[in-house]
Amino acid sequence: MSNAHSNLSVSRYAIATAVLLSSASMINAAGTLNIESWRSDDANIWSDVIIPAFNKSHPDTTVYFTPTPPTQYNSALQAKLQAGTAGDLITCRPFDTSLTLFTSGYLDSLNDLKGLTEFSDVAKSAWVTDDGKDQFCLPMASVIHGFIYNKEIFKELNLSVPATRDEFFSVLKTIKSESRYSPLAMGTADQWESATMGFQNIGPNYWKGEAGRKALLEGKAKLTDEAYVNTWKELAEWKPYLGRGFEAQKYSDSQNLFTLGRAAIYPAGSWDIQTFNNQADFEFGAFPPPVTKSGDTCYISDHTDIGIGINANSPNKAAAAELLNWMASQEFAELFANAVPGFFPLSNHKIAIKDPVAQEFISWRDSCESTIRNSYQILSRGTPNLENQLWNVSAQVINGTMTPEAAAQETQNGLEQWYAPQQ
Amino acid sequence: MTQPNHPDEKKPFPWHLVIFLAPALLIYVTFSVYPLLDTLFLSLFNTQDGNSTFVGLQNFITLITDDNWSHAFWNALLNNFMFFAIHMVLQNPIGLLLAVLLSSPKLRLSGTYRTLIFMPTMLSVVIIGFVWQLLLSPIWGISEEFLYNIGLGHYFDAWLGKEGSALITLSFISVWQFVGIPMMLIYATLLNIPDDIVDAGTVDGANPLQTFWYIKLPLILPTIAMVSILTFVANFNAFELIYAVKGALAGPNFSTDLMGTFFYRTFFGFQLQQGSASMGAAVATLMFLIILVGVMLFLFFVQRRIQRFQF
Numbered sequence: 001m002s003n004a005h006s007n008l009s010v011s012r013y014a015i016a017t018a019v020l021l022s023s024a025s026m027i028n029a030a031g032t033l034n035i036e037s038w039r040s041d042d043a044n045i046w047s048d049v050i051i052p053a054f055n056k057s058h059p060d061t062t063v064y065f066t067p068t069p070p071t072q073y074n075s076a077l078q079a080k081l082q083a084g085t086a087g088d089l090i091t092c093r094p095f096d097t098s099l100t101l102f103t104s105g106y107l108d109s110l111n112d113l114k115g116l117t118e119f120s121d122v123a124k125s126a127w128v129t130d131d132g133k134d135q136f137c138l139p140m141a142s143v144i145h146g147f148i149y150n151k152e153i154f155k156e157l158n159l160s161v162p163a164t165r166d167e168f169f170s171v172l173k174t175i176k177s178e179s180r181y182s183p184l185a186m187g188t189a190d191q192w193e194s195a196t197m198g199f200q201n202i203g204p205n206y207w208k209g210e211a212g213r214k215a216l217l218e219g220k221a222k223l224t225d226e227a228y229v230n231t232w233k234e235l236a237e238w239k240p241y242l243g244r245g246f247e248a249q250k251y252s253d254s255q256n257l258f259t260l261g262r263a264a265i266y267p268a269g270s271w272d273i274q275t276f277n278n279q280a281d282f283e284f285g286a287f288p289p290p291v292t293k294s295g296d297t298c299y300i301s302d303h304t305d306i307g308i309g310i311n312a313n314s315p316n317k318a319a320a321a322e323l324l325n326w327m328a329s330q331e332f333a334e335l336f337a338n339a340v341p342g343f344f345p346l347s348n349h350k351i352a353i354k355d356p357v358a359q360e361f362i363s364w365r366d367s368c369e370s371t372i373r374n375s376y377q378i379l380s381r382g383t384p385n386l387e388n389q390l391w392n393v394s395a396q397v398i399n400g401t402m403t404p405e406a407a408a409q410e411t412q413n414g415l416e417q418w419y420a421p422q423q
Numbered sequence: 424m425t426q427p428n429h430p431d432e433k434k435p436f437p438w439h440l441v442i443f444l445a446p447a448l449l450i451y452v453t454f455s456v457y458p459l460l461d462t463l464f465l466s467l468f469n470t471q472d473g474n475s476t477f478v479g480l481q482n483f484i485t486l487i488t489d490d491n492w493s494h495a496f497w498n499a500l501l502n503n504f505m506f507f508a509i510h511m512v513l514q515n516p517i518g519l520l521l522a523v524l525l526s527s528p529k530l531r532l533s534g535t536y537r538t539l540i541f542m543p544t545m546l547s548v549v550i551i552g553f554v555w556q557l558l559l560s561p562i563w564g565i566s567e568e569f570l571y572n573i574g575l576g577h578y579f580d581a582w583l584g585k586e587g588s589a590l591i592t593l594s595f596i597s598v599w600q601f602v603g604i605p606m607m608l609i610y611a612t613l614l615n616i617p618d619d620i621v622d623a624g625t626v627d628g629a630n631p632l633q634t635f636w637y638i639k640l641p642l643i644l645p646t647i648a649m650v651s652i653l654t655f656v657a658n659f660n661a662f663e664l665i666y667a668v669k670g671a672l673a674g675p676n677f678s679t680d681l682m683g684t685f686f687y688r689t690f691f692g693f694q695l696q697q698g699s700a701s702m703g704a705a706v707a708t709l710m711f712l713i714i715l716v717g718v719m720l721f722l723f724f725v726q727r728r729i730q731r732f733q734f
Contacts, residue, residue, distance in 0.1 A: 253562055399675060
């Protein structure tokens with residue numbers, strides 16, 4: 001009994017000491033910033049490149065990049081914010097996930113941040129309230145869709161890069177009839193590629209980018225309109241040019257088919273550049289989604305993917321704002337773009353990117369109009385979920401088990417069930 | 424810790440029972456009973472938009488009558504019954520057959536076979552899913568060439584990617600993985616049958632088929648019944664294989680969607696779909712009820728009629 005008692009008092013002292021120690025370390029923590037992120041792949045880049053560069057101009061602030069694995073990020077962050085242990089800076093997922101954090105009071109409004117003036121409205125659209133009044137995250141990076149092609153196969157078959165849709169399909173036809181390569185490296189097993197690399201990739205050319213996306217949001221356009229049906233019609237035409245058994249082909253299969261040199265064209269997201277740089281031993285290039293006839297304005301999906309905001313409970317908001325302002329600078333944009341090719345800074349600065357393919361992708365921002373994926377803002381809030389529907393119907397259209405018209409009808413019906421402007 | 428002071432009290436309260444039971448009971452209640460009750464409770468609320476309100480059975484009504492939910496729900500339930508049926512028709516009879524073959528005294532290397540057949544059960548579902556995807560892959564897989572070599576090449580297809588065959592293929596993979604469990608359980612029971620009974624039958628002139636049919640099978644029926652219950656519970660809780668191979672959207676066109684994947688999407692959300700804890704709890708409660716009813720029906724109609732034999 002007396003033993004137990006002494007144990008208890010020892011543990012009581014231990015707790016008291018721990019409390020003291022932790023409060024002491026909190027006092028020491030002034031001047032340090034912790035960044036919550038899901039980009040664990042970028043941890044080295046932050047510690048070796050970005051943070052040292054920041055410390056050159058801000059030597060008195062210590063920054064720690066503390067990532068969580070991507071699949072656990074949302075729930076882990078939620079728990080940390082509720083417990084009050086989250087870092088000072090929060091890496092923001094686009095749209096509703098972060099909007100919920102802001103409306104729950106976990107993120108600060110950034111309206112007064114001067115760095116925000118460096119960004120366009122499209123870039124900021126992913127982290128702004130529905131009424132456009134409050135900006136809660138600083139845009140950090142986007143990914144661009146397009147097609148990556150194997151330059152050696154193109155040379156071997158004497159093909160030129162297609163600019164129009166007709167050229168695109170004649171290139172596909174030539175590859176199919178004159179060689180044993182798969183013309184297009186894409187499968188429908190994972191479904192998301194059909195929607196993301198297919199529908200959202202070639203679609204903006206049909207629905208005229210932002211104009212079409214806004215019209216859909218305002219209820220002025222329907223998914224049954226010609227623009228959307230035609231997008232699915234083109235996807236349906238991809239079917240004969242996909243590899244054999246594409247219904248069971250997964251994302252990694254497609255990547256491997258391309259990097260092994262067995263497929264000529266890969267419907268891509270710019271994030272694939274890093275993988276291909278590491279794995280492909282041939283030269284590859286990129287072209288934007290082909291337009292109807294040459295001279296047409298081209299539209300690209302320049303999708304806002306990563307933002308960064310300030311934890312409303314951070315003890316160190318001034319330093320955090322300082323870091324955000326620096327992240328809006330030309331210096332950060334250039335460092336980041338070159339450290340992670342395929343993720344493009346969203347600020348308006350002109351930057352030099354060394355990776356040739358990444359450079360090609362970002363050059364489309366000048367020649368084409370940018371838009372974001374049309375299902376991401378507001379439209380995927382209800383039940384049925386538009387994004388999930390797009391995955392399902394796009395994969396089915398490519399599989400040939402659903403007509404483009406039926407796909408349009410199903411998604412439009414889904415939207416009409418809960419989205420007032422479409423009713 | 425107080426000692427009883429009344430001289431007339433003969434037996435002190437059996438504190439030692441409480442103390443010995445407490446750790447297990449505490450763990451069981453904290454990690455099993457409490458979450459279960461909490462889930463049942465949560466399913467009566469609506470937790471959307473941050474605050475929760477009591478809505479009674481509304482979640483269940485939505486789940487069964489609202490087109491957006493009911494379509495997915497019935498589809499998942501139907502697929503789940505299909506998944507279960509394939510296991511009952513294939514896994515358990517094959518397990519029985521293997522057990523009978525293994526228990527044959529004439530079979531050499533039976534230990535090796537037993538280990539090899541049981542091996543997949545011990546592997547992670549993720550590995551099984553990955554290996555079978557590779558085997559069946561139209562791009563890298565060996566199954567196409569194998570079929571060509573035995574002259575069945577034109578039957579090959581991207582089975583895992585077609586709406587009509589994906590669920591059946593996944594069921595076969597699951598059967599292949601778990602066939603070791605009925606095999607081991609039945610095998611153990613078969614070994615327990617005393618030789619005297621079999622010898623007596625043989626002396627009376629029963630051939631091996633009759634010995635199996637009239638002597639061994641009745642004796643292993645309770646085990647087969649138990650295996651069926653285990654299969655039922657495991658199949659209606661199945662999730663990992665589908666998630667590993669087809670992802671949470673269980674394509675193509677939800678043809679491989681089971682209750683488990685449907686629950687996952689509802690509770691945790693998916694991609695841009697926000698999860699709903701209360702709706703997810705409603706799905707979980709229905710899963711629990713389906714399993715409960717299934718097991719109870721089984722106990723009432725089957726288990727009670729099975730005779731047990733004492734040797």
